[in-house]
Amino acid sequence: MVADEHERDRWAPERLSDRAARADARADRDLAAAATDFLLPDEARLNDRTRHGMAALVRGTIDAVETAVRHHAARLLAERGATERAEALLRGRTDVTARLLRGGLLRDPDMMAELLARVRQDGLAAALPPAPAVADQPSLVVRLAAAPDAVVARAAAALLVADNRRRDAAERAAESGGELPAELHHRLVWWVAAAIRDPHDHGTDLAIAEAALRAVAAHDEDERADAVAMRLAAAIAPNPRELPDLLVEALADRRVGLFTALVAHAAGLPHEAVRAVTLEPGGDRLWLALRAIALDRATIARIALALAEADPTRDIDAFADQLDAIMAVDPVAARAALLPLTLHADYRAAIRALARSEAG
Known part of the structure; x- marks a missing residue:
């Protein structure tokens, strides 16, 4: 009954002009997007594998950041006696990825360049021809992890851990955002915080801001797989x-x-x-x-x-x-x-x- 009343209200005579204007603007946006897509040269188009990988990486990264911010903010609210607000925040149904896309924030060239490079690097790695089998010959990084040089061995072991963590996260579509450079990670955290906030609830707003600050502070640039690989190259x-x-x-x-x-x-x-x-x-x-x-x-x-x-x-x-x-x-x-x-x-x-x- 409530839903029916809401639909009738949306179609009320006094709202029809606004509704038609919004549909007109949406049609213009769709046409512009279709024209852009049509005019792209073939070599500039993403193939299906890259497009699918980008979609999974973008959503997985945003979802992981959103989960971390929501849960810590809810914990803060619960500790402050605002149990109902905490539960409401955890039940939040905002599609953050869709909202950031609509708002154009994910057109950020630095963010897109980093995520696209991640997808392409992982795709290239997966498609590389495997090394010929050599009896009793461990892989390069495994051998380096057992090197007599302790600096090389530690760096190689760290790369094994970082690569395994990144591969596991990608397979489970459970990115943490930890592979983003610090500046981009911080930018994404604040975007997500802004997308889930309730502008009418200052107490929840404060908790979300505190949770975002915690997520920003917890990001360790040195744990990224690329950073670990650079340390290993320098050690070797x-x-x-x-x-x-x-x-x-x-x-x-x-x-x-x-x-x-x-x-x-x-x-x-x-x-x-x-x-x-x-x-x-x-x-x-x-x-x-x-x-x-x-x-x-x-x-x-x-x-x-x-x-x-x-x-x-x-x-x-x-x-x-x-x-x-x-x-x-x-x-x-x-x-x-x-x-x-x-x-x-x-x-x-x-x-x-x-x-x-x-x-x-």
């Missing part, structure tokens, strides 16, 4: 003779994060920049990075072949045609060409934004 500090085999074996172990960390450490580039160039199907900047660390022809070819087997959008024939030219690039010239990647990410983003505005 491979010399030029050791580096080629380590890179090939990291890919054979499907440890894309370790591969990018080793390249980043050797080239003196930020890990996020090397991850981005590794995931580019064209590979031009990756070949420059590999020449910048003076990799030999056979190693570059093995890396290209492994990546092409994992990613069908990579043109291995085109790479083969360019290999002579790639090998002719002097490492000093390659390092010079990649110097912009050493600039702060925000600085590079501002440079690109200014260039777009001036070009358009």
Whole structure:
């Protein structure tokens, strides 16, 4: 009965103009979205696997942050004697992911770049050809965890834990947000807090704010798998003779994060920049990075072949045609060409934004 009355009220004559105006605006938004989708070139479209992975990662990450904030805020309310408010907060039915999408917050380019890179890195790792079976030969990171060098062993053991935690979370669609860089994690926590707040209940509002602060403070940047991989690369500090085999074996172990960390450490580039160039199907900047660390022809070819087997959008024939030219690039010239990647990410983003505005 109450629901019927609510529906009749929504269709009351005095509300019809507003209702029609909202439908008109929604139709405009839908048309704009359809036009954008239609005009996208094929190479810019997400494939089904990446789209599904992005949807699962976005929702899983947001749900985990929402759960943490709701539960701690409810605990605070219960401790303050506001049991009914605590229960109401736990029963909250807001679809936070849908609300953040409608509000446009998830169009944040930094957030989308990070999440998309996560999905693509994990997809690439899963699709890499497995290493040939070698009797009594543990994987690279397992061997490093047993290394006599205690610093290397600790870093390798930490990477095993971090990778297993990340893989387990992905399989259970139970992301914690812990793999996000600190700035993005903090941004997401506050978005979620704003999405679940009750503007008419100041007491609950305060509890949500306190719970969000707790979630922000609990985030440990150093536990991210990428950060652990960088520590391991620094601990190994491979010399030029050791580096080629380590890179090939990291890919054979499907440890894309370790591969990018080793390249980043050797080239003196930020890990996020090397991850981005590794995931580019064209590979031009990756070949420059590999020449910048003076990799030999056979190693570059093995890396290209492994990546092409994992990613069908990579043109291995085109790479083969360019290999002579790639090998002719002097490492000093390659390092010079990649110097912009050493600039702060925000600085590079501002440079690109200014260039777009001036070009358009």
